Amino acid sequence: MRPLAILGGTFDPVHNAHLRVAWEAAELLDAEVRLLPASVPPHRAQPVATPAQRVALLAAALAGQDRLRLDTRELDRAGPSWSIDTLIELRAEIGPQRPLVLLVGADAFAGLASWHRWRELFDQAHVGVLPRPGHTAALDAALERETRPRRVDTAAALREAPAGCVFEIDVTPLDFSASRIRALLAEGREPRYLVPDRVLADPALLAPYRTAAD
Template identity: 65%
Template sequence: MNQARPLAILGGTFDPIHHGHLRAAWEAAEALDAEVRMVPARTPPHRPAPVADASGRVALLRAALAGQDRLTIDTRELDRDGPSYTVDTLASLRADIGPDRPLVLLVGADAFVGLASWHRWRQLFEFAHVGVLTRPGVSHAPSGELADFTAGRRAERVHGPAGSVVDIAITPLDIAATAIREAFAAGHEPRFLLPSACFEDEALLAPYRALRG
């Protein structure tokens, strides 16, 4: 692997993985010419526990990512006990890849606005750049201490190992895992919101079909 090529990560519960996640990761990979790793969370600090367990979500991810090699899976949060704090994940990745390779944390515009509520959020910039996944017409101007902290960190492209904020334009796909779970609970099959490979093995989606009342 060329050490100058950025490594980017997209975290989440992926409960379940869907085309919105995948398209955002793919477009970020193209925009940054980066390797992108999907990092499923073990214990999200700010939301309820996932419907599917860790092995089930990883199996869905593997099915979804089959046939390409630009997006991969990184299970380090699943292998670590306790809450899945992003700063710990970035510290672990930085230790693995060394001090010089660019590392990019990919976040949605809404998540970026709330970044100051994250655990040890200022340290995120010591380990990585922040790539903000932006959609046309969606504002993500930070306020307060986040605005002050990032005021001089805006950049048009990733340069150096860490520290900047870079906007990455993505195609707006209004797909939400919550809506997919609700569809399963209502007895529907949310085809074409998830990769077709996820439907090829009945066991992959069994936790979501079990939501039916």
């Protein structure tokens, strides 16, 4: 059964590194991949752009292809955007058998033990770990104990169970971030080749980051 994979984040703004790792994960896992913008991210600063502005950015970025999709459920839900709540909701929708994959960067994965009800994540989904350039932090003891027996070496293994495995996905690591793009915009510079052309073509989409610098 074809997996459903989700990539969350603030997408403040969405950029080509987000899209490239999501695209490659979709290819390598042969999965439907959804991008889920967070409403109230519990582990980072609140977004500069509003939810509506970030949805508009993502809609523009995802136009013209059908491999990656936008899912706004976390924006529609009040309170912190806990991943466990999202996974439980998705699991109820897709049923108990379809593989569900939570995509996280290696830096976020290293801090997984600080997430809300983190051990329950494995009851609902597999975890697909995406490389982050320069990230070498070791896992803490509790996370290492929990994940060591869950590790698998092939994407095919994720199809053999609906949840519970950890798989490192060999995607192309791109070393830039949304904070870098916000800094460029604050300096009045153009983030060409860092954000999708459809985003760059509409000045209104990136206006919140220029305005925030004034």
